Amino acid sequence: MNEQSDSRSALPLTERARFLAGLEPFDGLERDALDRIVAVAVERVVPAGQAVLVEGGTPGTELYVVCDGTLELLFKEVVVDIVARGEVFGHPTLLTGDAPEFTMRARGQATLFCIPADVAIDLLSRPQGVRFVARTLRDRLLLAARTLRALPDVRTRPVTSLLRGAAVFCDPGTTIADAAALMAAEGISALLVRTRDGLGIVTDVDLRDKVVAARASADAPVSTIMTAPVHTVSADTLARDAGVAMMANGVSHLPVVDASGVVIGVLSAGSLMTLDALSPFALRHSILAAHTVDEIAQASLDAPALFVDLLDAHLDAPALTRILTVLNDAMTARLLELFVARHGDPPVPFAWLAMGSTARSELTLASDQDNGLAYEDSDDPGVDEYFSLMARAVNEGLGRCGFSPDMHGVLASNGDWRMPASKWREVFTNCLRGWDTERLFRAAIGFDFRHVAGELSIVPLLTEIIRQAPGYARFLGGLADLGSEIPSPLGFRQRLVGPIDIKRSGLLPVQNLARYFAFANGFTPATTLERLVAVQEAHGKGSESARSLREAFMSLSQLQLRHHANAIRAGRAPDNAIDTTTLRPLTKVALQEALREVAAAQKRLPQRLTF
Numbered sequence: 364m365n366e367q368s369d370s371r372s373a374l375p376l377t378e379r380a381r382f383l384a385g386l387e388p389f390d391g392l393e394r395d396a397l398d399r400i401v402a403v404a405v406e407r408v409v410p411a412g413q414a415v416l417v418e419g420g421t422p423g424t425e426l427y428v429v430c431d432g433t434l435e436l437l438f439k440e441v442v443v444d445i446v447a448r449g450e451v452f453g454h455p456t457l458l459t460g461d462a463p464e465f466t467m468r469a470r471g472q473a474t475l476f477c478i479p480a481d482v483a484i485d486l487l488s489r490p491q492g493v494r495f496v497a498r499t500l501r502d503r504l505l506l507a508a509r510t511l512r513a514l515p516d517v518r519t520r521p522v523t524s525l526l527r528g529a530a531v532f533c534d535p536g537t538t539i540a541d542a543a544a545l546m547a548a549e550g551i552s553a554l555l556v557r558t559r560d561g562l563g564i565v566t567d568v569d570l571r572d573k574v575v576a577a578r579a580s581a582d583a584p585v586s587t588i589m590t591a592p593v594h595t596v597s598a599d600t601l602a603r604d605a606g607v608a609m610m611a612n613g614v615s616h617l618p619v620v621d622a623s624g625v626v627i628g629v630l631s632a633g634s635l636m637t638l639d640a641l642s643p644f645a646l647r648h649s650i651l652a653a654h655t656v657d658e659i660a661q662a663s664l665d666a667p668a669l670f671v672d673l674l675d676a677h678l679d680a681p682a683l684t685r686i687l688t689v690l691n692d693a694m695t696a697r698l699l700e701l702f703v704a705r706h707g708d709p710p711v712p713f714a715w716l717a718m719g720s721t722a723r724s725e726l727t728l729a730s731d732q733d734n735g736l737a738y739e740d741s742d743d744p745g746v747d748e749y750f751s752l753m754a755r756a757v758n759e760g761l762g763r764c765g766f767s768p769d770m771h772g773v774l775a776s777n778g779d780w781r782m783p784a785s786k787w788r789e790v791f792t793n794c795l796r797g798w799d800t801e802r803l804f805r806a807a808i809g810f811d812f813r814h815v816a817g818e819l820s821i822v823p824l825l826t827e828i829i830r831q832a833p834g835y836a837r838f839l840g841g842l843a844d845l846g847s848e849i850p851s852p853l854g855f856r857q858r859l860v861g862p863i864d865i866k867r868s869g870l871l872p873v874q875n876l877a878r879y880f881a882f883a884n885g886f887t888p889a890t891t892l893e894r895l896v897a898v899q900e901a902h903g904k905g906s907e908s909a910r911s912l913r914e915a916f917m918s919l920s921q922l923q924l925r926h927h928a929n930a931i932r933a934g935r936a937p938d939n940a941i942d943t944t945t946l947r948p949l950t951k952v953a954l955q956e957a958l959r960e961v962a963a964a965q966k967r968l969p970q971r972l973t974f
Contacts, residue, residue, distance in 0.1 A: 379404070384426065386449050388486060398754035400486065406430065409469040416453060416463040423456040432473030434902070437466040445470070448673070454487060454496055458949050488558050488952045490605035496949065497918070522605045522619050523598050524778050525635070526628035530618060535563070535586035542571055542585040553616040553629050556589045562626070563589035566616055590688035590706060595620050597626060606635050607682070608666045610689040643669060643686045650693040656760050659697055663764035666690060667931045674928045679921035681724075681892060688726040691766065694733075696816045698760040705786060710746045711739035714819040715757070718773055718780075722813040723874070723890045725920075728927055729866075729937040731767045732758060732809060736775035737821045740783040747781070754781055773808050778852060780809075784821050791828040795835040803841045807878065813889060832882040842879040843968050846872065851962040859943040859955055865926065866939040869919040869954075873912050873960050876968075880905030891916055910962035915957040 378823075381403045383389040389397060409415060415434065416423055429450050432712070436444040446452055446467065456463040456482060478486070486492050531557045533542055542565055546554050549859060556563035560920055572590040573579055593619045596605050605617055615632040635644055646669060649662040666687070673683055699715060719733030736754050738746060754775035758768060768774055777783050782790070786931050794806040810829055814822050832838060852868040854860050874891050881887070883895035884903035888894045899909035927937035943951055 366876070378946070379476070382449075386451065387488070388429065388451070389490040390491075391491050392486075400478060400482055403479055403482055407475045407477050409434075409467055409473045409475060412466045412472045414466055415475070416456065416465065416467040418464060418466040421462070422460050423453045425453060426451065426457055426478040426480075426486070427453040427467075427695075428476040428478070430474040430475070430476050433470045435466075435468045435470055435472055437468060441958055450497075451499075454499070457483060458487065458496070458947070467913055477858050484948060485687050487795060488948055490956055492564075493814075493949070493953050497914075497953070505561065508906070521598065522596060522600050522617075522630050523600055523627070525602060525630060526619060528628065528632065530626045532557050532628050533585060535584060535589075538582050538584045539574055539585055539588060540581035540799070543574075543581075546570075549630070552631050552633065554585075555593075555618060555626065555629065556585060556591075558586070558591065561591065562593040562618065563591035564593045564616060564618070564629075565589045568615060571781050590614075593618055595615060596630070598622070602635060605630055607686060607689075608633070610644055610686065610693075612649050613692075615849050643673065643690065647693045650690065651697050653697055653702075656698065656701065656715075656763065659694055659701075659760065660763040663690075663694060666765070667728060667937075670924075671928045671931055674924060678920075680917060680924055681890075684720075684725045684727060686921070688721055688724040689729065690716075690904075690951040691726055691761075691764075692815050694761060694764050695757060696873070698757045699753070699816050702756045706749070706752065709753075710743065710749055711815075711924055712817065712819040713738040713750060713753075714776065714817040714821050715815045716821075717813045717815050718808050719769075722811045724813075725874075725891065727924065727937065728765070728931070729939055731769045732761050733769050733773045734775045734784075734815075735773070735780035735809070735812070736786050737782060737784050737819055739819055740785050747778075749861065750778065750781060784819065784824070784900075787821060787869060788828065788897055791825050795828070796839045797837060799841075802838075803845060806838070806842070807845060807926060808876070810882070811878070811889075826887050829882060829887050830885050833885045839879065839883050841881060842875070847965040847968045848877045849875070851958055851961065851965075852959050853955065857959055859951060859958075861944065862940055862942045864939050865923050865941050869961065870916065872925065872965065873916045873919070876905070876908070876912060876915075876961075876964055878910065878969075908967055911960040912964050915960040916955055918957040922950065 380397050383401065384397055385390070389400070392400075396737055402814065408682075409432075415427065416450070418437065429448050429452075431448060433447045433448075434452075435442050436446055451682045452467055487496055528551075531545065531549050531551055533545060533556050535556055537545075537556075546552070546567070551874070552567045556565060563586065563890075566590060569588050574581065579588060594608065594612045594614055596608055596776055598606075598619055598621050600619075607618060609615065609632060617630045618626045621627050632648070633645070646662060646665055650659055653659040653662060662749045670683065672688065673686065678686075695715060695717075703709065714737045714738055716722075716735040716737060717733070718735055720730050721733055734757075736750055738750055746916040758774050758776045762768060764766070773780055790805065793808070794802045794810070796802075849868065849872045852859065877891045877894040877898075880898045883905065884898055884901060886894065886897045886901070888897050888901075895909040895913045895916070898905050899913075923939065926939070926941050930937045943954065946954065
């Protein structure tokens, strides 16, 4: 920037202050604070074509405000945005001390207000500054993601680049034998079925598991073994995202549709296996292909390094915890399959249930096991003996994969969490009828449940019981207490001092509040964020807190996962204890702001009900 000219602004200070006062994050500043910024800001003229910041270059030392002219925002030499008068840039590199991730270059001659680092950091540490940084960083990542779609990088290929020919269709009445012959003749691993209700799909796995293994008749119509409805992805979906979608939905093929909804091909798991960016998909494949518990445990050793890679690739907290949850589901499913292969088929239908963070798809590498098992009612005592052995085998196997048993005994191997279906119904109903500690604990864990494996259909039954929660005031009063009883770690003057447990002091209160708000409104979404969104959109009880809690939860989750990644890089096991004295100033301010939002939501809860 040697050719750029520096000067104090020719504009009167009052005019300069008026200009800044209308811009985020300067709006809302007290007059004296704004005057201090104006007094130290330098006006700089940047010639056309001159770069102010260079991608991968020297870290920035100032915060920039465009006073006149325009600049180009470039990523990998591709223009992704135009920055014009009144826009602010330079804060990511200034705050982190890392090299800029974008190049900022003047299109024509431009004039900038340049604010020194110490003054800028003070500005960005204020609440409005924190909100500005959070919003613009999200926008920056979205710009980068959109740009990457156009770059010839294997990690960001659109799914259309992986299609191998047009989709092949058949009618529902086609026999299984003819469908198999058609698949062999076309050299494909999936066949789409056109029905009056939409698409169905038959895969090579269906032929193996439903025809060969189950000995279904080859003369039966293909509709008897097809899967419907079918999960699809749009043509502009990235290969990485398609891999995650396959994992989340437990499928091996995804029809690809254009903007009009017309199928243009079928993406198979095989076409994704060679892409490095799909290592979570490849890891899941390795887990499901394991022949022994040792092989599952060995495959799970890749999870920490994969987690760090995905975090470095800017996946957000919900996506990361969802991937870890899907991998945990795969471990559970394969452990169950190995047990059945060794001990024989279950005597009655069963359902393996994920509980707690696993049920909410909020699993981390510091999470423990929370699970349960339901089975069809039977008078045969041998039924529970079989499922007791099954549960013990799976719990021990998950322990070998790095997920320690829950310290409170929320495990399928514990008879309190392994019951026939009628007992589960009785327990759920009983939880609604009181607010004592035992029943509230059971509800706080057990009411967050999700079906992972098995053929017993118990989810609709238990979900319907939860929907009755608005009619039980004592129960809701107890849930409200759970949401408010954890004290804020913020000390005097609402500031952090020393270490905190970010899970217990930050995330758990939000999870408890979201559960209370959802159940009080009769909603049953699974995840914390989905619960808060449902409450906010319905303008129901708690909607005034839902938006701020969503933002706080995202911020706290992201910090938790970064803390876990730092531990893994240092060769330590991930934990939730964060020493706030080691945090960067802006990170600490953002954490304090999130915890203030949580504390404010707790204060808005109704007072404890008395009866």
